[in-house]
Amino acid sequence: MFDKTLAELAGGLAAGDFSSLELTESCLSRIKSQDAAYNSFITVTEELALGQARAADSLRAAGKAGMFTGLPLAHKDIFCTQGVRTSCASRMLDNFIAPYDATLVRKFNEAGAVTLGKTNMDEFAMGSSNESSFYGPSRNPWDTDRVPGGSSGGSAAAIAARLVPAATGTDTGGSIRQPAALCGITGLKPTYGRVSRYGMIAFASSLDQAGPMARTAEDAALMLKVMAGFDPMDSTCVEQDVPDYSASLNDSLEGLRIGLPKEYFADNLNPAIAEQVQNAVREFEKLGATVKEISLPNTALAVPAYYIIAPAEASTNLSRFDGVRYGYRCDNPVDLEDLYKRSRGEGFGDEVKRRIMVGTYALSAGYYDAYYRKAQQARRLIQQDFIQALSEVDVIMGPTTPQPAFRIGEKTSDPVQMYMEDIYTLALNLAGLPGMSVPCGQVQGLPVGLQIIGNYFAEAKLLNVAHRFQQATDWHTQAPASIKG
């Protein structure tokens, strides 16, 4: 049962091969017996899950089951879940029991999904390795000495280890796509505004977006249908109909125009990864696609622009953590300033403090034009590159990451080196475009991700392209050798 996709499990539930309770108990028992090796969960919500599974089975018995009824999944611990600890992997929120559900959580609950627990992540989603978690790093099931990527590393590791069939993630600069690539799973970052951010703890509000993580594009389509849509509680959520993403999965790719940005195949890229990506592109040619080289000339601006905009917005968003209304409070504050400074100094980890300080500096008097305004102008140039390219091609393809999964501890002493991990993913968040990562090969036994980028609200096209690739190849079915039945 543990090796089935959401679509297969939905079929099994509908056919009465097993109940949601049996499925949920099986997932919980795998998490309990195996997650010590991966540390992919911060909280396992056993009681909640069993209750939801029983309710799902009753609904099914009454003939009222929907597509998602009784399917288990996990939520990244950045999404508020009423009555359940929501820590954002920070000491600051280690004691925080969310008083309400994020819209995305509510939608999955209403669809009848079963919440198995809350997954590990980089603290406040700031990181590319899951090493900044207050609860310790999650580990990559393909090699537990290596990182699963981040920030949605726990979600990716849990799926790769077959502890859960699917999980939610968030992506501010690559936090769904990069861990998906490093763990050999499928992840989608939707268009900015496609999925509500209400109840998703804010990092950089003009970049943050939630999305599905699963083993297949088919499953990601099922999840996105539940997640997407207008929400009056998020003022940046877009009022636009949600298509049936599953309906177009099998559309022909005959005549699909693929662009390969030459800047994504330059010096920084591991040649073995380049080869795997080129092999994947040849598969698309066999499926009828045409390929041409394109240019995104402002690619080099993405990392510097991102590391102004994201920390600036983070420093503003994280000012709400003041030790007064919720979260960590220091012992015996002598006055209000001491309360603020020590609660924040003790409650936040190293990387979070570093980004708050970068953002504070960039926004401080006299520096705004030189940093934040300049970065927003660079952001416009980056967006124009994509708009130009997407007028000539239907999708853009390239590597998701420059290297396969690196060793735990390898990059922790040098933040700038860690930031370069996201050189191919950051630009999409700045432009607000949707993108996917799908497994497309292996390098020295470690998974490689193919990034597929589309136009605004072209999620159905991305899922179609990814699904056809997964019908023609079997990289997405490969499992780490270490996983046990």
Next chain:
Amino acid sequence: MALERSDVEKIAHLARLQIREDEVPGYTQTLSDILALVDQLQATDTTDVEPMAHPLDAVQRLRADVVSETNQREQLQSVAPAVENGLFLVPRVIE
């Protein structure tokens, strides 16, 4: 640009972050490295480029000015560090 120790202390104060004495040199180094990275932007000509605040250039949506929330004070204060009579407690501000 390279930061001095005093710059880091000032930034930490502005951000209301207590930084331990022994952590200051490390932050001074890594923050300087990050600023050197982002300073690469300065070489780019952005004359006449409109700054981009929102990926879809959307304008702020407004809702009708009516009461839409119910009072959940008790529930919301149940996670507060210190509460008395419905008020959040902090150290004495006015002597």
